[in-house]
Amino acid sequence: MTAPLSFDVHRPRALTEALDLLDEYGATARVIAGGTDLLPKLRNGRLSPEHLVSLGRVGELDGIEETGDGALVIGAATRLFDVQRHPLVRKRLPALHHACSVMATVQIRNMGTVAGNLANGSPCADTSAPLLVYGATLEVARRDGHREIPVGAFHKGPGSVDLASGELIVAIRVPPVPAGSGSAYQRISARSRVDMAAAGVAGLVTLDGDGRVAEARIGLSAVSPTPTRCPEAESLLTGQVPDAPLLERAAREAAEEAKPIDDVRATAAYRRHVVFVMANRVLTTCVARASAGAGGGTP
Ligand SMILES: Cc1cc2nc3c(=O)[nH]c(=O)nc-3n(C[C@H](O)[C@H](O)[C@H](O)COP(=O)(O)OP(=O)(O)OC[C@H]3O[C@@H](n4cnc5c(N)ncnc54)[C@H](O)[C@@H]3O)c2cc1C
Numbered sequence: 001m002t003a004p005l006s007f008d009v010h011r012p013r014a015l016t017e018a019l020d021l022l023d024e025y026g027a028t029a030r031v032i033a034g035g036t037d038l039l040p041k042l043r044n045g046r047l048s049p050e051h052l053v054s055l056g057r058v059g060e061l062d063g064i065e066e067t068g069d070g071a072l073v074i075g076a077a078t079r080l081f082d083v084q085r086h087p088l089v090r091k092r093l094p095a096l097h098h099a100c101s102v103m104a105t106v107q108i109r110n111m112g113t114v115a116g117n118l119a120n121g122s123p124c125a126d127t128s129a130p131l132l133v134y135g136a137t138l139e140v141a142r143r144d145g146h147r148e149i150p151v152g153a154f155h156k157g158p159g160s161v162d163l164a165s166g167e168l169i170v171a172i173r174v175p176p177v178p179a180g181s182g183s184a185y186q187r188i189s190a191r192s193r194v195d196m197a198a199a200g201v202a203g204l205v206t207l208d209g210d211g212r213v214a215e216a217r218i219g220l221s222a223v224s225p226t227p228t229r230c231p232e233a234e235s236l237l238t239g240q241v242p243d244a245p246l247l248e249r250a251a252r253e254a255a256e257e258a259k260p261i262d263d264v265r266a267t268a269a270y271r272r273h274v275v276f277v278m279a280n281r282v283l284t285t286c287v288a289r290a291s292a293g294a295g296g297g298t299p
Pocket of ligand 1: 030031032033034035036037038039055076077080102103104105108111112113114115116117118119120124125126127163167168169170194195196197
């Protein structure tokens with residue numbers, strides 16, 4: 001028979017209170033947001049903290065705000081469902097909107113958060129590739145200070161992120177998307193729809209006044225030890241007219257830059273192939289959205 005779980009649950013009502021608790025209990029404490037990743041780990045014994053610090057009642061961490069410069073700041077306790085349905089996310093960040101619309105199940109999206117999705121450290125996290133291409137940063141606080149980390153530097157390896165004990169993610173800041181941009185995300189799970197992705201591809205393409213690519217960003221998840229960009233594929237596109245043969249070449253290059261493994265979800269060969277297929281579709285969608293002025297550029 002398994003031993004009953006034993007920990008104290010703290011429900012602070014203010015961020016300062018949460019940070020004091022994390023400071024006091026140090027490595028014996030864990031933050032809990034929606035609990036959709038954490039609770040299964042407690043049940044199967046992979047984690048056994050003595051204290052859980054819940055963000056559920058910290059109202060100042062819940063919600064999405066636009067700053068004066070047009071950035072969107074997503075509070076760490078904002079549910080995936082609320083991110084998905086926010087009008088500015090739908091309009092300006094279609095890749096993130098799509099990720100939050102298709103991942104997991106309705107029940108999980110009603111509980112889980114973007115911050116929890118990232119802090120869990122999974123290379124398969126669906127929000128990671130969109131946030132990579134949007135150049136998002138994480139605002140991290142501890143009792144006596146705070147710092148900012150680009151999403152691209154946050155993941156250290158499978159299950160490992162750049163967070164020390166006593167720290168928590170306060171918000172995810174997504175800078176304004178350049179005018180003339182289009183963005184998109186696709187993911188595939190090879191076993192069933194309700195499963196972690198076997199591969200995910202996000203893209204953002206910005207066109208200049210002549211219809212050439214001013215900047216391209218491609219983000220991959222689930223096909224390398226951490227979510228990653230594709231610098232070679234991106235530079236193939238930069239300065240060029242984005243016709244179909246070029247997009248296909250860039251998608252092939254992105255597949256070459258992936259470092260997939262065989263695991264229970266898919267083989268490395270399958271993953272590399274679907275990265276090519278999805279990157280081609282994602283880039284095509286990005287260019288179409290950028291050309292139509294419907295791709296998320298901040299007005
Ligand atoms: C059935 C099922 C299907 C799923 N499908 C998907 C899927 O398709 N795609 C996908 O990406 N994920 C999926 N998940 C995983 C999970 O739902 C998501 O990762 C979710 O976004 C986690 O958010 P949460 O708020 O529940 O995190 P929690 O479970 O509360 O926390 C996860 C981790 O992050 C830490 N943490 C949480 N918030 C903070 C913070 N603000 N600061 C510091 N640390 C923090 C916690 O201490 C913990 O280590 C699925 C889970 C289940 C159970």
